[in-house]
Amino acid sequence: MTQASLGQSVVQKEIQAQNNGVSSSVTKTQPLWLLAEVTYRCPLHCAFCYNPTDYDKHTQNELTTEQWIQALQDARRLGALQLGISGGEPLLRDDIEDIVIEAKRLGYYSNLITSGVGLTEKRIQAFKEGGLDHIQLSMHDITEEINNFITNTKTFELKKKVAAMIKNHGYPMVLNVVIHRYNIGHMRQILEMAEALGADYIELANTQYYGWSLVNRSQLMPTKEQIDEAERITNEFREKQGSKMKIFFVVPDYFSDRPKKCMNGWGEVFMIVTANGDVLPCHSARVLPNMDFPNVRDKGLDWVWNDSPAFNKYRGDSWMKEPCRSCAEKEKDLAGCRCQAFMLTGDAEGADPVCSLSPNHHVITKAIEDSRNPVIASKPIIFRNDKNSKAIIAGELEDRVKEFHALP
Amino acid sequence: MSVNQTDIYAIALHHRFQWEEAQSCYVILFPEGMVKLNGGAGEVLNLVDGKRTVADIVLALTAKFSDVPDLAQDIIGMLDLAIEKAWLRQLN
Secondary structure: OOOOOOOHHHHHHHHHHHHOOOOOOOOOOOOOEEEEEOOOOOOOOOOOOOOOOOHHHHOOOOOOHHHHHHHHHHHHHOOOOEEEEEOOOHHHOOOHHHHHHHHHHHOOEEEEEEOOOOOOHHHHHHHHHHOOOEEEEEEOOOOHHHHHHHHOOOOHHHHHHHHHHHHHOOOOEEEEEEEOOOOHHHHHHHHHHHHHOOOOEEEEEEOOOOHHHHHOHHHHOOOHHHHHHHHHHHHHHHHHHOOOOEEEEEOOHHHOOOOOOHHHOOOOOEEEEOOOOEEEOOOOHHHOOOOOOOEOOOOOHHHHHHOOHHHHOOOOOOOOOOOOOOOOOHHHHOOOOHHHHHHHHOOOOOOOOOOOOOOOOHHHHHHHHHHOOHHHHOOOOOOOOHHHHHHHHOOOOHHHHOOOOOOO | OOOOOOOEEEEOOOOEEEEEOOOOEEEEEEOOEEEEEOHHHHHHHHOOOOOOEHHHHHHHHHHHOOOOOOHHHHHHHHHHHHHHOOOEEEOO
């Protein structure tokens, strides 16, 4: 599944609205956004997927329809409003129609996040009748070559057909394009393609390095100059075409001086129920050490959100270490991403190394250097597939992962 | 640009406006985002129904909250903002 769209953008937009003075202040945390990662199975094999590299462990023990419906009901009671139905490829399950109907009944604003593979006239009709609010389609490039290469599948023509199907059924056209070395040079053409498809929203999500994209970091990372140029083209396009198509450009954190306010804070607004029922405050939280994430098979979501040690662990700022603890900017970014801090430095409570004030910032500088090193960057891409997942579980790809303290 | 008294608006396509019990406020939901509306803003948008004119909305709210000073101006300001944010579409 594509990344970065989830949670972060909803929160960014809400904060913007708060700045306009129209939003109520948040006095208590609520899981406004529920992400249902209903399966890790996927017909695509994207090199940048943020899903766990050991996902193969979780493909045989998926929650049942009844368990999903229960989770939807419990989360709605806690205040969840936005529902993302994601994966893997959610359409590999045949009960998405039932989940959509229940989501509508409960008053969610529901979003199917899909590669488009498996979306048929019959299913989209059922989603429309069931009350699905929108469909977010991942696109990869304007060229068949890059689309098929980065997803390791022949899906280019299919995606165009699905885009038309979404439009024909009166859905808003929401495109998500993960940006990396192989498509960043096509930014203008990607935006023109989105416009030609009649997109209402397009998210240009610069790759963030978790899961498979971390393994492939040196192969995927564009240069700072390429990112600056891509942002310039995006801004130019935005000005030219006015407000018809909303364009979100997700800035890549490796090239920022300060970390992202990951998930708008741990256990603040975002909750993920994964395919096997684990409940997480962020996509890759399972990498963190000494954590026991609850599972919906054992505990209700009310307890998970309000009382579980895992969801309370990094709330607030009392867990922070220096330099974050006394930093004047700590409320802005809450010390960044816990997973990134642990994966890259071995210290889950330390500053996100993206921050130039982090004593470990050199790991980011080195990652950027490595991505420009032709010997390292020319190593083959490890595509997201069952075979590679099994290999990583078995420790066979050690040379590609040994520098990381954990792998999501 | 400001709204006119005779304009009629509705909630924009693909947007949903609803009361949220858990947050005790109105919200607008749309692809990839949501906005929680404070009390006053929610009251204004709650009257945007594709039938009432701007004048109707101002009249209804100034009657309901007669003790609030400069209310008409705030209502217009809220509608202007909602249009700028593309939460509303004009019907006439």
